Amino acid sequence: MALILNEEARMVRDTALEFFRERSPIVALRKLRDDNDPDGFDRALWRQMAELGWTGFLVGEDHGGSAFGVTGLGQVMEAAGRTLAATPLLSTALIGASLLELAGTPDQKDEHLPPLVAGERIFALALEETARHAPTKTTTVADSANRITGTKRFVLDGHIADYLIVTANDSLFLVDANAPGVTRTRTIMVDSRNAAIVHFDNAQAEPLGTRDHLETVLDRARACLASEMLGSASEAFERTVQYLKDRKQFGVQIGTFQALKHRAAHMFCEIEVTRSAVTAALSALDENANDAAELCSLAKAKANDTIFLCGNEGVQMHGGIGMTDEHEIGFFLKRARVAQATFGDAAFHRDRYAALMGY
Amino acid sequence: MTDAATFRAQTRAWLEENCPPAMRTRMPEEEQVAGGKRAEYVRPEQKIWLDRMAAKGWTAPTWPKKYGGGGLTAEEALILDEEMQDLGCRTPLRSMGLSMLGPTLLEYGTEEQRQTHLPKIISGEIRWCQGYSEPGSGSDLASLSTRAVLQGEHFLVNGHKIWTSNAHLSDWIFCLVRTDPTVKKHDGISFLLIDMDDPGVRPRPIKLISGKSVFCETFFENVQVPASHLVGQLNKGWTIAKRLLEHERKGIGGIGARQQAKFELPPESVAKMHVGEIDGRIADPVIRDHIAAYSIDAHAFQLTRRRAAEEAESGAPPGPLSAMFKYYATELNKRRYEMLLEGEGFQGLGWEGDGFSEDELRFTREWLRSKANSIEGGTSEIQLNIIAKRVLGLPD
Numbered sequence: 125m126a127l128i129l130n131e132e133a134r135m136v137r138d139t140a141l142e143f144f145r146e147r148s149p150i151v152a153l154r155k156l157r158d159d160n161d162p163d164g165f166d167r168a169l170w171r172q173m174a175e176l177g178w179t180g181f182l183v184g185e186d187h188g189g190s191a192f193g194v195t196g197l198g199q200v201m202e203a204a205g206r207t208l209a210a211t212p213l214l215s216t217a218l219i220g221a222s223l224l225e226l227a228g229t230p231d232q233k234d235e236h237l238p239p240l241v242a243g244e245r246i247f248a249l250a251l252e253e254t255a256r257h258a259p260t261k262t263t264t265v266a267d268s269a270n271r272i273t274g275t276k277r278f279v280l281d282g283h284i285a286d287y288l289i290v291t292a293n294d295s296l297f298l299v300d301a302n303a304p305g306v307t308r309t310r311t312i313m314v315d316s317r318n319a320a321i322v323h324f325d326n327a328q329a330e331p332l333g334t335r336d337h338l339e340t341v342l343d344r345a346r347a348c349l350a351s352e353m354l355g356s357a358s359e360a361f362e363r364t365v366q367y368l369k370d371r372k373q374f375g376v377q378i379g380t381f382q383a384l385k386h387r388a389a390h391m392f393c394e395i396e397v398t399r400s401a402v403t404a405a406l407s408a409l410d411e412n413a414n415d416a417a418e419l420c421s422l423a424k425a426k427a428n429d430t431i432f433l434c435g436n437e438g439v440q441m442h443g444g445i446g447m448t449d450e451h452e453i454g455f456f457l458k459r460a461r462v463a464q465a466t467f468g469d470a471a472f473h474r475d476r477y478a479a480l481m482g483y
Numbered sequence: 484m485t486d487a488a489t490f491r492a493q494t495r496a497w498l499e500e501n502c503p504p505a506m507r508t509r510m511p512e513e514e515q516v517a518g519g520k521r522a523e524y525v526r527p528e529q530k531i532w533l534d535r536m537a538a539k540g541w542t543a544p545t546w547p548k549k550y551g552g553g554g555l556t557a558e559e560a561l562i563l564d565e566e567m568q569d570l571g572c573r574t575p576l577r578s579m580g581l582s583m584l585g586p587t588l589l590e591y592g593t594e595e596q597r598q599t600h601l602p603k604i605i606s607g608e609i610r611w612c613q614g615y616s617e618p619g620s621g622s623d624l625a626s627l628s629t630r631a632v633l634q635g636e637h638f639l640v641n642g643h644k645i646w647t648s649n650a651h652l653s654d655w656i657f658c659l660v661r662t663d664p665t666v667k668k669h670d671g672i673s674f675l676l677i678d679m680d681d682p683g684v685r686p687r688p689i690k691l692i693s694g695k696s697v698f699c700e701t702f703f704e705n706v707q708v709p710a711s712h713l714v715g716q717l718n719k720g721w722t723i724a725k726r727l728l729e730h731e732r733k734g735i736g737g738i739g740a741r742q743q744a745k746f747e748l749p750p751e752s753v754a755k756m757h758v759g760e761i762d763g764r765i766a767d768p769v770i771r772d773h774i775a776a777y778s779i780d781a782h783a784f785q786l787t788r789r790r791a792a793e794e795a796e797s798g799a800p801p802g803p804l805s806a807m808f809k810y811y812a813t814e815l816n817k818r819r820y821e822m823l824l825e826g827e828g829f830q831g832l833g834w835e836g837d838g839f840s841e842d843e844l845r846f847t848r849e850w851l852r853s854k855a856n857s858i859e860g861g862t863s864e865i866q867l868n869i870i871a872k873r874v875l876g877l878p879d
Binding site for chain 2: 365
């Protein structure tokens with residue numbers, strides 16, 4: 125397991141940091157929100173990301189990818205997290221690409237991976253059915269002719285997806301999102317990112333892999349989402365520290381107050397500890413290490429707690445201005461809440477970690 | 484075989500041959516060897532093990548050979564450490580001379596001071612203690628008032644130190660003293676080495692909440708100290724003091740990465756024992772969640788320690804990570820004992836005597852001892868101040 129990035133991963137990170145800072149700052153997310161943008165993301169930006177190769181990091185070279193790995197994608201997602209960029213990285217570049225690559229038949233790969241890598245086809249995972257992450261609680265069914273019936277919620281990028289990957293009967297199916305029997309309703313979320321409720325009524329599907337594939341890919345998703353959350357938490361933290369240096373009250377910078385200093389220093393520690401957990405999880409996934417599952421739960425649990433801390437302290441330390449829509453710090457708080465619930469909240473991952481560690 | 488692999492194989496063979504079986508068991512606190520003229524050995528193997536390791540210089544693995552050290556590179560020292568952990572070998576000697584004074588003398592001492600003191604630290608012949616805090620100078624250490632007045636060839640020392648760990652068992656004390664009371668507080672401090680044989684030095688043990696007396700207060704009354712025992716320049720002691728504190732914090736920050744981890748009982752095992760199990764899991768989901776929350780933080784911190792080591796190895800300049808170690812490690816260690824006691828229930832409440840196992844009684848005492856972790860060597864609040872200032876650049 126490597127806890128520091130190699131030269132190639134550092135280059136990816138630097139490129140991604142610059143890319144999102146320049147092309148997708150938080151004003152871009154605000155604009156998508158305020159314009160009620162029907163797509164909820166920027167298709168031109170997504171194609172640029174595809175040109176940079178990021179959509180192919182988990183796809184083999186025979187289908188146009190580079191198989192660069194999870195650590196590389198984690199770096200891109202961390203950079204995206206810094207500017208809260210709304211993109212289908214998680215739904216498509218990670219989950220869609222991983223499931224097709226790991227579980228797809230040769231025909232499915234030939235059909236779907238090249239357009240995915242080109243940034244021309246969006247995928248979404250239709251997994252959740254209850255009010256919280258429960259990957260094994262599935263009531264959606266597929267009949268003997270692979271026709272699917274059921275309702276899925278919190279389907280990230282569900283309303284813009286071209287294809288849906290659905291859990292039913294304890295395995296995975298691929299469904300054309302525009303097929304008869306599929307009804308999608310966009311849900312407007314507090315973080316201004318994409319999600320939908322999807323009804324399946326005898327929708328025609330084809331098999332795509334098993335529960336084992338899902339478990340592997342969920343762990344990839346958890347680790348990379350944790351990386352995105354680490355980016356968001358770090359950015360919220362750094363903006364807050366800057367505010368402590370800029371804002372004056374009682375004739376001094378508020379950063380001179382020990383009540384604020386100590387909390388800021390504590391946040392620094394939590395971010396650094398989270399970074400170690402995230403890097404370890406990404407590295408373990410790339411190496412197929414035996415302890416990858418517990419490291420992914422470790423990373424997501426820490427990222428949940430840390431983004432919660434930095435989002436809340438960020439608003440509190442900004443005071444009144446932090447409560448305004450005009451100021452950007454509130455966007456981090458909103459994103460934090462959604463990211464925390466995605467693929468397992470802290471309680472879910474503490475329980476899973478304990479189970480994996482034998483207690 | 485690479486050099487490292489050869490060194491590992493040779494080291495392992497040597498340890499297997501030379502480390503007595505009795506020294507590959509869990510070490511009770513009272514069997515920890517700190518050396519000194521008043522050292523008492525519960526078992527003869529403690530002394531045998533110390534002498535063998537000291538002869539190789541491996542009580543101070545990275546110190547230069549010319550002072551009796553091991554002369555090992557950082558990588559070799561790490562290998563030695565790993566092999567000792569793997570075999571469960573006890574640390575043969577743990578002392579403030581090794582962890583704090585030695586590195587300081589190597590950096591700031593005169594050649595004569597190094598020649599005089601380092602070999603006796605390595606062999607365990609002389610035990611040192613630390614004279615830093617005073618009743619009126621805790622977190623505000625630089626306000627210390629123990630006076631040293633230079634009179635010809637001697638300093639005349641008068642004052643009162645506190646939290647001088649194990650002063651009653653020590654032979655020498657390294658002290659911060661005020662040599663100029665007329666200037667800014669940081670600019671009038673000197674670093675002095677004092678022989679505790681002087682009748683004017685009187686240590687008195689302090690009984691702690693754990694029932695033990697590892698800390699003392701130490702009184703100095705007209706103590707004559709040769710001028711040659713000054714380390715560094717007169718009135719420039721604060722720089723040395725801070726450097727030594729870094730060594731101290733590094734040592735305390737090492738809590739949790741214990742030598743004897745393989746003998747330790749993790750909180751989840753203790754909880755299973757006392758709370759019970761359902762399908763292999765701790766029966767009470769709330770206690771299980773608390774322990775998992777602690778273990779997750781401890782695991783992530785362990786990874787952070789490794790990350791810092793990898794960064795150091797890769798030649799990157801020392802990052803901001805080290806600043807957090809003392810704070811995070813000590814807060815975690817306190818939580819660890821809270822988890823142990825929470826899991827034990829009534830069995831974690833015993834003080835002494837019947838009705839409790841040896842481990843249970845030990846955990847009670849160690850739980851209380853752990854509360855000092857976030858106070859000694861600079862409180863958690865002082866560590867947070869340091870991070871806020873040096874890492875985050877927040878204004879004073």
